[in-house]
Amino acid sequence: MLFNSVPFIFLFLPIVFIGYFVIIKSAPSKKASIIWLVISSLFFYAFWNPMYIFLILSSIFVNYNIAKIFHANIDGKYKKIGVIAGVIFNVALLGYFKYVDFFIKNINGIFETDFALLYIMLPLAISFFTFQQIAFLVDNYRGEYEKNTFSSYALFVSFFPQLIAGPIVHHREMMPQFEDENNKNININNISKGLFIFIIGLTKKVGIADTVAIWANTGFQNYESLSTIDAWITSFSYTLQLYFDFSGYCDMAIGIALLFNIKLPINFLSPYKARNIQDFWKRWHITLSRFLTSYIYIPLGGNRKGEIRTYINIFIVFLISGFWHGAGWTFVLWGIFHGIASMAVRLWGIIGFKLPYWFSWIITFMFVNITWVYFRATSIEQANTIISKMFQFNYNYNYPLSSFFQKPLKIFEAAGQYDFILFKLDNPKIIVFTIITLLIITFITKNSIQLLDRFRTNIKTLLFSQVLLIGLVIIIFFIHKNSEFLYFNF
Amino acid sequence: MNAKKWLILFILSSIIFVAVPSAVVLGFNYYVDPLWNFDHKNKYNTLQASFNERQQKTNDISNGKFNYQSLLIGTSRTTYINQYEFQEKVYNYGLSGQSILEYPYYISYAQERNNQIFNKIYMEMTFSSFKSTTRMPMEHPDFYFEKSNALFYRYTSLFSYDTLQKSLDNINLSTNDKFRGHRAYHRNNVAITGREGNQVANELDKYAEEMKSIKKEKFPVNKKYNDILLTINNKFSDSEIIPFTDPIPVRKLAAMLEVEAYKEGYEKWYKEMVNHFPKVYSFQKISPITENLEYWIDDSHFTPEAGTMMIKALEDPKGNSNIITVVTKENVDMYLKNTFSELEKQIK
Numbered sequence: 027m028l029f030n031s032v033p034f035i036f037l038f039l040p041i042v043f044i045g046y047f048v049i050i051k052s053a054p055s056k057k058a059s060i061i062w063l064v065i066s067s068l069f070f071y072a073f074w075n076p077m078y079i080f081l082i083l084s085s086i087f088v089n090y091n092i093a094k095i096f097h098a099n100i101d102g103k104y105k106k107i108g109v110i111a112g113v114i115f116n117v118a119l120l121g122y123f124k125y126v127d128f129f130i131k132n133i134n135g136i137f138e139t140d141f142a143l144l145y146i147m148l149p150l151a152i153s154f155f156t157f158q159q160i161a162f163l164v165d166n167y168r169g170e171y172e173k174n175t176f177s178s179y180a181l182f183v184s185f186f187p188q189l190i191a192g193p194i195v196h197h198r199e200m201m202p203q204f205e206d207e208n209n210k211n212i213n214i215n216n217i218s219k220g221l222f223i224f225i226i227g228l229t230k231k232v233g234i235a236d237t238v239a240i241w242a243n244t245g246f247q248n249y250e251s252l253s254t255i256d257a258w259i260t261s262f263s264y265t266l267q268l269y270f271d272f273s274g275y276c277d278m279a280i281g282i283a284l285l286f287n288i289k290l291p292i293n294f295l296s297p298y299k300a301r302n303i304q305d306f307w308k309r310w311h312i313t314l315s316r317f318l319t320s321y322i323y324i325p326l327g328g329n330r331k332g333e334i335r336t337y338i339n340i341f342i343v344f345l346i347s348g349f350w351h352g353a354g355w356t357f358v359l360w361g362i363f364h365g366i367a368s369m370a371v372r373l374w375g376i377i378g379f380k381l382p383y384w385f386s387w388i389i390t391f392m393f394v395n396i397t398w399v400y401f402r403a404t405s406i407e408q409a410n411t412i413i414s415k416m417f418q419f420n421y422n423y424n425y426p427l428s429s430f431f432q433k434p435l436k437i438f439e440a441a442g443q444y445d446f447i448l449f450k451l452d453n454p455k456i457i458v459f460t461i462i463t464l465l466i467i468t469f470i471t472k473n474s475i476q477l478l479d480r481f482r483t484n485i486k487t488l489l490f491s492q493v494l495l496i497g498l499v500i501i502i503f504f505i506h507k508n509s510e511f512l513y514f515n516f
Numbered sequence: 517m518n519a520k521k522w523l524i525l526f527i528l529s530s531i532i533f534v535a536v537p538s539a540v541v542l543g544f545n546y547y548v549d550p551l552w553n554f555d556h557k558n559k560y561n562t563l564q565a566s567f568n569e570r571q572q573k574t575n576d577i578s579n580g581k582f583n584y585q586s587l588l589i590g591t592s593r594t595t596y597i598n599q600y601e602f603q604e605k606v607y608n609y610g611l612s613g614q615s616i617l618e619y620p621y622y623i624s625y626a627q628e629r630n631n632q633i634f635n636k637i638y639m640e641m642t643f644s645s646f647k648s649t650t651r652m653p654m655e656h657p658d659f660y661f662e663k664s665n666a667l668f669y670r671y672t673s674l675f676s677y678d679t680l681q682k683s684l685d686n687i688n689l690s691t692n693d694k695f696r697g698h699r700a701y702h703r704n705n706v707a708i709t710g711r712e713g714n715q716v717a718n719e720l721d722k723y724a725e726e727m728k729s730i731k732k733e734k735f736p737v738n739k740k741y742n743d744i745l746l747t748i749n750n751k752f753s754d755s756e757i758i759p760f761t762d763p764i765p766v767r768k769l770a771a772m773l774e775v776e777a778y779k780e781g782y783e784k785w786y787k788e789m790v791n792h793f794p795k796v797y798s799f800q801k802i803s804p805i806t807e808n809l810e811y812w813i814d815d816s817h818f819t820p821e822a823g824t825m826m827i828k829a830l831e832d833p834k835g836n837s838n839i840i841t842v843v844t845k846e847n848v849d850m851y852l853k854n855t856f857s858e859l860e861k862q863i864k
Contacts, residue, residue, distance in 0.1 A: 032668045214519040221526065445677070483522035492529050499534050503541070506676035508551065508571065 027073045029278040030232045042066040042186075043285055050210045060177045060204055063286070067184040071150065078149040081119075082184060088115055089159040090179050093166040109167035113160055120156045123149050128353035151190045153350060155183050157317050162197045164321055170198075178204040187282040191275045193293040193313040200288070209287035219481050220284030222491055226474045227277025229494045233501045234464065235271035238263045240441045240451055246402060248437050249412050253422030255430075256437045257415035259457055264402050265395045266464045269298065272311070277474045291316075292475050298394070298468040301386045303367040306394060314350075318343045333376075340372065341365040351401070356409060360400040367393060431455050446504045538675060545674040550682035552576040553670035557703045563689040564701045567682060569595065569611045570660045574625065576705065578664040582607070582629045586755075589619055589626075590640025593762050593816065595699060595707045597823035603831055604635065608705055613653065616645040617740065620747050621657035627752070634755040638830065639748070641761045641796070643772075646785040648736035698813075708820065711813045716765070719815040724771035727778075735781025745792040759789060760830060763799035763822065763839075766806045768815055770859045779856070786848050796843045797830055798851070802858050803839040 027034045042063070050059045072079040092112040096105055123146055130141045162182075165171060174197075182200045203209055245252060245260025252260060273294040283290045297310035307315045323343045329336040341362075348361015374380075381389070396413060403409035421427065423436070434442055434452040442452035449456050472480075481487055517525075546554065548561045552572040566572065585604040588594055594610030609622055623637060644650070663669060673679060689700055696710035748757065764772075773779045789796045804825075805811045811822035818826075829836035843851045 032672050214523055218519045218522050218526070221523075447677075483517050483519045485517065488517075488522060488525055488529070491526060492533060495530060495534055499538060503675060504677045506673070507678050508568065508673065508676065508682070 027070060029275065029282065030228055038066075038070065039282065039285075046286060047212055056207070057175070057177050059210060060175075060181055063186075063204075064177060064180045064184060067181065067186040067189060070186040071184065071189060074150050075147070081123075081149050081152070082155065085116070085119060085155065085159065086180050086183050088112075089163060089183075090176055093163055093171070096166045096169075097171070105167055109163055112163040116156045116160050116163075120152055122146070123152055125349075125353045154189070154192050154194055157194050157314075157321075157350075158183060158197070161317060161321055165197065174201050175205075185283070185288070187279040187286075187288075188290055191272070191279070192311070193276060193279065193291050194317050195291060195313065196316075199291060203288050211287075213287050215483070216284045216287050218483055219478060220281040222281070222481055222487060223277050223284070223474055223478045224281030225491050225494050225498075226477065227274040227279075227281060229498045230270040230274025230277060230474075232274075233494075233498045235267050235269075235274055237451075237501060237505065238270070238460070238464065239267045240444065241438055241457060242267050242402070244438050244440050246404075246408070246412070249408050249415075251422075251437060252412065252415045253437070254415060254417075254419050256422070256435070257412050259435075259438075259461065260412060261395055261399050261416060262461045262465065265298075265398050266461065266468070268398060268401070269468055270464070273474070280478070294473065295475060296468070296473045298391055298465075299387070299470075300390050300394075301383060302371045302390055303364060303393065304371050306390060307364075307368070314347065318347055322346060337369050337372070340368050344368060356400045356403050356406055359406060359409075360397050363393075363397045363400070431458075443507060444505060541680060542671070542674045545676075545679045545683050548683035548686050550679060550686050551670075551673050553579050553673065555580050555703075560687045560690050561703060563686065563695060563708075564703065565682060565685050565689060565697075566595075566612070566699050566701055566707070570655070570657070571663065572701075573609055573611065573705070574622075574660045574664045575670075577607070577609075577626055577629050578661075579670060582626070583631045584626075585632070585634070586636040586638065587623065587626050587630075587634045588638040588640075589623055590614065590638075591642060591762075592699070593642075593818060594640045594823075596709065596813075596817060596820045597827060598706050598820055600704070600706065601824045601827045606636075606638070610640070615650050615652060616642075616738075616744055617650060617652050618657055620744070620751055621661075623748070623752060625657070625661055627755075634752075636756045636758050637752055638758045638760065641759050641789060643761075643764075643782060643785055646738050646741055646781065646788070648738050650738045650740070709813050709817075713809065713812050713814065713819070716809045716812045716815055720765060720767045720771075723768055723815055727771045727775055730775050730778075732775065732777035735777045735784070737781065737784065741788060742792075745788070749792055757793060758797060758830060759793050759795075760797035760826070761789075761800050763803070763805045763811075763818055763826070765809070765812060765815060766802050766859070766862055769800060769806070770862055773856065773859060783852055786843060786852060790843060790845045790848045794844060797833065798841045798843050799826060799829070799839060801841055801851075801855055802862060805839050 027038060029035075045062055045066070046059055049062050053059065068079055068082070071082055089112060092108055092115075095108045127143050127146060130143055133139055134141055162179075178201045179197075181204050182195070182197050185195075185200070188195055241259060242263035245256060245263065248256075249260070276290075276293040280290045280292075291313055293312050295309040295312065297306055300306035300309050323339055326339045326342060327335055328339060331339075342365075344361045344365030345358065346361070347364070348357045348359070351357045351361070396416070399412050400406070400409045403412070423430070425433065431454050433454070434450065435454050435457065438452045438457065440452075442450045444451040451457070547556075547558065549556065550561075550564060550567075552564070552575045564572075583605075584607040586602070586606045588597060588599060588602075588606050588608045588610060590610045591614050592610065592612040594608065595612065597608060597610065599606045599608040607626065609626055611618070611622070614622070619639065627634060666672075689695060689697075694710065695708060698711055699707050699709055701707050773782060786796070786798075799805065805818060805822045811819050811825075813819055825836070825839060829840035833840050833842050841851055
């Protein structure tokens with residue numbers, strides 16, 4: 027059940043929302059509302075695959091009980107064993123479900139063995155709840171803990187707005203909010219803000235990301251036949267898709283949580299405005315960077331153990347980040363590229379190398395745009411082909427460049443089935459105009475977090491939300507297709 | 517403006533500008549129902565365009581009260597067979613371009629949805645499916661099953677420009693005096709055609725010309741054919757499977773079998789079928805249907821009238837031996853010999 031699905035918006039969310047406040051008003055126990063949210067979140071999780079509910083429950087149960095050991099008055103040695111066992115448990119769980127087939131494939135490839143693949147379906151959210159719980163365990167081991175109950179811990183792990191795609195929340199910022207009695211009243215202001223940012227997120231996800239995805243998918247599918255222009259359209263489309271998809275989802279998560287008076291951390295802050303890769307990672311998936319810094323980079327020694335170790339630590343963090351994003355060499359390579367770029371930025375900073383603002387911004391954006399090709403590609407060969415086509419001029423059309431905007435783009439022919447009456451999505455004018463407009467939006471306009479900060483209940487915000495909503499409904503109306511089967515001969 | 521007022525205005529404007537227009541579209545598409553998700557009938561949906569029978573018939577099965585004694589499965593040819601002409605209650609799951617590789621999936625789906633085990637499964641057998649070029653279509657049957665069973669699909673599919681266009685097409689079809697297209701359906705899964713078949717003779721001439729240019733030494737046999745028939749036999753062993761071969765216009769069959777490789781393949785095909793099924797009901801001999809071009813819409817598709825004659829023959833082969841032959845392991849050689857010699861006489 028995705029946030030942008032009809033069952034979620036029209037059934038699940040209203041029921042959970044109404045149920046939550048009814049329980050707060052009527053139930054004698056203060057815990058009842060938290061338990062209601064836990065049950066709702068587990069239902070939300072089980073809706074995807076009921077079997078994996080046992081996985082998340084056992085993970086919650088094991089981690090909570092290991093953390094409880096740290097609270098007991100026991101020898102430090104046993105605490106250390108506890109934290110190591112806990113981290114191994116989490117990493118092993120993630121490793122088994124996410125990476126085991128990747129390792130089997132590589133072992134078979136290297137040693138010419140024939141171990142059977144397990145074809146394990148990746149449990150939803152496992153990458154997110156594993157990291158959250160590792161942080162919880164480590165902080166409890168360090169003694170940086172506060173009193174908590176099992177129900178609020180279970181909610182911290184499973185809270186449905188952030189469960190499946192982040193942000194990677196920290197127990198210290200979430201559990202006190204669940205317990206805070208001031209958060210248990212209907213807050214009209216938060217509801218207005220929540221709806222406002224939810225609509226922005228929904229528009230980003232459904233209206234924009236899913237539309238540019240049509241070009242990105244078609245381009246990646248036909249990667250061998252791309253011209254230079256097609257290759258750039260493909261890479262920009264994916265760069266935009268990823269941004270609007272992920273940030274849109276995070277906006278929706280923030281909006282949904284606000285309905286329950288819960289504030290989720292900021293995860294995106296105009297990443298394509300970044301002027302170097304370090305800056306980019308302070309703006310893109312901020313909570314992941316926060317986790318990797320606090321629980322990997324700093325424990326490895328951070329920048330405290332000399333320059334070379336600092337570079338090695340940076341590299342390790344990005345290598346892990348790449349591997350965390352997906353079990354494949356394309357992700358590893360993407361992480362390595364970002365690691366090298368981050369090391370370069372540090373080196374340039376130390377030797378005092380400074381580029382003009384606009385130039386460093388262009389280089390950063392182009393670097394991000396090109397490396398996303400590895401992130402999306404199904405093989406390194408596919409990524410290399412697309413990137414090489416981006417830089418080897420090949421027009422590949424049987425009409426002159428001056429007629430480029432006059433005919434539908436052949437490579438994006440499949441997009442032509444999306445008919446918006448006045449135009450179809452294989453129209454080069456529409457493709458180029460949309461990409462440029464969206465890039466400008468990501469480069470210069472205020473982001474959704476800034477819009478939320480400035481949100482006031484006035485006619486301007488009301489109009490803005492309505493325009494988004496109407497635009498969104500129109501796009502859904504035209505994008506929704508029924509497949510056709512017109513082959514009559516047999 | 518305070519937050520409460522903002523929220524009330526937001527809800528009100530959303531109702532006026534979003535919910536009401538959306539409801540109009542939803543209501544309109546619901547009334548015409550081009551995707552067959554509901555079962556209401558009215559004067560604007562008496563005729564329905566068949567833009568994708570896989571989705572439409574699967575929706576029909578998923579959402580309606582599906583309770584049939586037997587099932588009919590096959591290609592677009594079988595879509596013209598009127599299911600109500602059978603003496604028992606039969607559902608026609610004939611699908612345009614259905615490959616034999618799809619049969620087990622669609623039969624299984626219909627069986628899962630049915631309240632009882634099918635007594636009989638009438639299964640069309642085509643010579644083309646015995647060719648190695650037989651493929652699954654781009655969309656696997658699971659695609660349609662999943663879509664049809666997705667939560668709220670019946671309602672979400674109504675909010676679409678594409679569905680709206682199909683509704684308008686259906687209103688046009690239903691309110692026009694005469695249907696002139698290839699195929700459209702009544703609300704009860706009965707196909708009609710507006711084609712008059714006056715081009716059939718030309719099409720057959722063209723086909724005969726094409727066949728003359730074919731110089732294949734060996735017929736490319738579908739290597740999966742044996743496995744797929746085994747699967748069907750094993751999987752649906754509780755039902756009686758009635759395999760029947762599609763009628764082919766005499767001139768077409770004669771032209772086809774003049775190619776030695778095809779003749780060889782044709783023989784193999786019959787022998788493969790009788791290896792798996794005790795009886796194969798053939799409509800391919802020279803008969804009133806295969807000889808008379810009035811029973812043809814084009815060189816591949818017979819008319820609904822011929823479909824009704826086929827039903828009667830399947831239900832009573834002895835009484836209709838002029839159009840049907842029951843082919844078994846024992847008589848297959850004789851049947852082929854007779855067919856070939858009759859066709860040769862026909863050519864001469």
